[in-house]
Amino acid sequence: MRASQFFMPTLREAPAEAELPSHQLLLRGGFIRKLAAGVYTYLPLGWRVIRKIEQIVREESDRIGGIELFMPALVPEELLDETGRSKLDILFKLKDRHQRPFTLGFTHEEVITDIVRHTVSSYRQMPLLLYQIQTKFRDEPRPRGGVIRAREFIMYDGYSFDTDEQALETMYQKVRRAYTRMFQRMGLRTLIVDAEAGAIGGGSNEEFMILADSGEDKVLQCDKSGYAANAERCELPDPKLTPPPIDDVPPMQKVDTPNARTVEEVCAFLNTTPDRLVKTLLMRVDGKPVAALVRGDRELNPYKLMRAAGGESVEMMDAETIQHLTNAPVGFAGPVGLPPEVPIYADYELRGLQDFITGANAPDAHLIHVCWGRDFPEPIWADLRVAQAGDPSPRHPEGVLREVRGIEVGHIFQLGTKYSQAMGAMFTDADGTQKPIIMGCYGLGVSRCLAAVVEAHHDEDGIRFPITVAPFEVILILVNPEDAEQRAAAERLYAELLALGVEVLYDDRDERSGVKFKDADLIGIPLQVVVGRAVKDHQVELRLRTDKNPERLPLDHAAQAIAERIQAMKAALQPTEEV
């Protein structure tokens, strides 16, 4: 491609709207352009990278037997009614001319399950792995960081169908290895972490994170074992604390705490510290009221409560019900005197705490000298609090959790029968019985990977693309277009590189050399070939975007040498993981 004929509007200054390096560089380099919040055009350079990423994802999916198809972006809302997901607030909704409600596809479990329930009826038709690469629509509450979190974005989504849990596990592990290979090929070093399933649901699931300080997700990593988990999922061990003796604890006593609702306010009022307080959170698990106790300086992880209570959904209780249950406004709930039908769960840590302060279930009042087992029944002990850096590892006795930040680029799920059950996707097994199909689903953010690659590979001059996803492999810089000798050499080398199948961007623009060098660095092409003054010696210069020391090549052999160099650079990104 000749740069003079190409469309690459680079910017000297970064637009003020961009803060993350990847966002700034993609904008400046002419890879993307914003149309609305979280809605982006992929300009030619960006689109070339997207297509490279897609191709890697395709090849690795096909390698493990995946079959590509393409589903509609328009999804009838009633299909999502079957699983209850039509209620999700991130859906873009619209109506057709007959006022029939549609949504724009945000993920396609229902659509693929609809196809499969009408076409797969025998165990002989499985295992099956179907996938697509398609634009997804999610009306995110807060789009962020350019294409990192967009409202319209390109996603790979794969769906597997198996006859039993064992087969699903085999499939899941295959996809997991394929993902590892995909990211390796893109030059992304990923960390696989345990995760929350969110709106997708189902059983065990893992996220692929690339580590970056700008990442949205908090990841906790054990420094002794290989355990790593999204902070929202991270388990904590039962410290097996011995309850302190309560013989000398004075009787429970009600004290007035006017307008003191938050932990800070109560502590200030009673002149104590948050670790002497026990917070009582009233929640609903599968719609039923549940109380959760955590220490005042801790945070409840609602998903942990949900799992401890054996439920599938969890939400905060509304203020009205809290008022009704506790006879007090929000802020004064406590475990003492709750209706017996409200089960009380408490974090493991509280087993080692007695003589604490809680809400009194009365307006403007708290209780002091409270003891569990004495003033209210012994609660159900469970791991309930949000893990944080410095907490003990759940997998190693001496391990400590450390916090890192990550960008989630992939998420894989063992769904089980969540969708097949809800939508009636059944098959006949070898023994003639009807069973629900066992599903898995696998998402990978293609457009997010574009940003992630830049986030992981840049310096102060611009992007440093790994050769496997670079928009071009080589940029051929003609220093002085007026110089006939240079021009002839560049034209010749350009033709030779094209003939060898090299993806080359030939900067033949009528610009000063400085502009060309700056642009070359900015857009991050991994190999720069400079046709300049060395032409007098029948030589050109080859330099790497990552190492500016030039190497001189004789013009006659330059094309071949460059092609070989590209092969070597690609080989270095070949995945090590086998499937």
Added chain:
RNA sequence: CGGGGCGUAGCGCAGAUGGCUAGCGCGCCUGCUUUGGGUGCAGGAGGUCCCCGGUUCGAGUCCGGGCGCCCCGACCA
């Protein structure tokens, strides 16, 4: 949805206390110049000052309402 910030030329910005033809840098166009890291000189084009309403002799500037965008948090596949 809560908190903070911003909206003036394609991009980055300046335009106290209301006042004349609304500025600067970059980019763009023309000519010359220059050709190994965003060259220099000269000339030029380009604006519903986010929108609506109000106050005023007069509003980019003040007031009211709205919209858009960014950041932090909540949320998140």
